[in-house]
Amino acid sequence: MQIWILHIDMDAFFASVEQLDNPALRGLPVAVGGSSDRGVISAASYEVRKYGVRSAMSVIKARQLCPDMVLVPGRMARYKEVSARVMGVLGEFSPLVEQASVDEAYMDGTGLERLFGPVEELGRRIKARMRARTGLTCSVGAAPIRFLAKIASDLDKPDGLAVIHPEDMDAFLLNLAVAKVPGVGKRMQETLRRFGVRTCGDVRRYPRDFWVQRLGKAGGVLFDRSHGIDPNGVCIDGGVKSTSAENTFEADTSDRGELRKWLLVQSERVGADLRRHGHRGRTVTLKVKFADFRQITRSRTLEARTDNTALIFETAWELLEQLELPRAVRLIGVGVSNFEARERQLSLLEQAEGPQEATSGLDRAVDAVRGRFGKGALVRGGLMDFRKRDGNSDH
Incomplete structure (x- = not known):
């Protein structure tokens, strides 16, 4: 039986909820953040992202990039309320759902072909039901291993669906930028660049011991993921941590x-x-x-x-x-x-x-x-x- 892990990521969640609740904001460059220019952006709609505005950016910088940006204060209680509905939708497809944050989750899709057909059809059904029940869009990624499912969900955003099949994994990994691998931060990227490493294919030029000696445990994890090895599955006891x-x-x-x-x-x-x-x-x-x-x-x-x-x-x-x-x-x-x-x-x-x-x-x-x-x-x-x-x- 083919193992499938799906990553479901709500699109620009906080900003999308604001646009859902206030139709006058739809189509506008909306950002969610502090109530003054001294705050930071906690979420950005896709309309404002076109100007380079991103989460964690200062409001002052965001306004420089997009003077017409509409800044609205965050409403965490409302986001959590909608999040509960989102997780409820996912629970209708499988009991094996791990909530990773307020706006994303992993689902074990192994064996669900018998109920919903191929994994692509499962993804389409999740997206359609999510829109019908919440009024929001999500992007779905599916792969045989966890970290690739997360990467896949980001390939076709917003409102996307991407599947990495087992036979395509090796070719995908060879050209995958190491910066896309979870756990590879800016400092590690600088170290990897000194060895001429920019893709997972480059990582494979060196043996596992080479990376462990230089990067410790993280080096072993990087080597494994570059070869398509990820022992982490869906942890249903996880939830918000x-x-x-x-x-x-x-x-x-x-x-x-x-x-x-x-x-x-x-x-x-x-x-x-x-x-x-x-x-x-x-x-x-x-x-x-x-x-x-x-x-x-x-x-x-x-x-x-x-x-x-x-x-x-x-x-x-x-x-x-x-x-x-x-x-x-x-x-x-x-x-x-x-x-x-x-x-x-x-x-x-x-x-x-x-x-x-x-x-x-x-x-x-x-x-x-x-x-x-x-x-x-x-x-x-x-x-x-x-x-x-x-x-x-x-x-």
């Missing part, structure tokens, strides 16, 4: 009191998101971007997984206290990762006793009140004069 919140400031600041308040606001958002989706995480990460755009992260792994807002905040604040601030801060953020499987979490919650679990129960009570009456219904004392500014945040 982290949640985070961050803010770009209207003015750079070195005021630790101000930064502390933002960390508390963000910790509340992250904690609420964890509890809403039944996740608990063990690793808390602090993200700081300075005025010169240099970015650093600091992480701490806790003894036990948590969804406790106070513990997330206290950990993030301790990480910031230990950090020198050589220049003013442009952006700060908090994230939690290293999740535990949902079933295991629920079991632990049922058995849990002690102060942390009691506090999490209080957190969930607060979530319920805010869910019914709005997030302003209950406000922490230290944030009474701070909540209005939270409305301009990037999540």
Whole structure:
């Protein structure tokens, strides 16, 4: 039986949702990002991409490239709502679906020929049903191995379908740029260029030990992928593996009191998101971007997984206290990762006793009140004069 892995990638997801909800934006160069020119672009429609605008670009640079760009603030709650519908559509085709992010997933298509015909027909049906159920387009890539399925989904965007058949894999890999291989970043590309390596075919000129000696474990992975070897399949226990919140400031600041308040606001958002989706995480990460755009992260792994807002905040604040601030801060953020499987979490919650679990129960009570009456219904004392500014945040 032929193994098939499909990668389904929603086209310009955040921007497409905005155009779906507001028909007046359709056909316009739309970008999703911060509420001011100090922010960054988090998503770009295909209309604005024609001007060179890309995600992670500063709003100032994007406006220089496209003065007519329409900038809209992000709505993460709405994107997650649509994402759930997207994953629901994929679940109608196979129970073996791995959500890789809010707008992409892998599907094990092995054996589905019996239900849907050849893999090309399966891809067409997924695309048609996705458009019918969500109003959005997606691009589908299929291949016998995971990383090639992801590459295939990018070959014919937007609204594309590309299949790499087993008999075509070798020829495809010989001419595939190493920059397209997942895990090959700019630094590795520079190293590879020194050896005259630009394609996977070039990688094959050297034995596996050669690459392991020079690049370590990553060299072995690069060698294997250049030969069409990828042991990774579809991991149905994966799902979303982290949640985070961050803010770009209207003015750079070195005021630790101000930064502390933002960390508390963000910790509340992250904690609420964890509890809403039944996740608990063990690793808390602090993200700081300075005025010169240099970015650093600091992480701490806790003894036990948590969804406790106070513990997330206290950990993030301790990480910031230990950090020198050589220049003013442009952006700060908090994230939690290293999740535990949902079933295991629920079991632990049922058995849990002690102060942390009691506090999490209080957190969930607060979530319920805010869910019914709005997030302003209950406000922490230290944030009474701070909540209005939270409305301009990037999540």
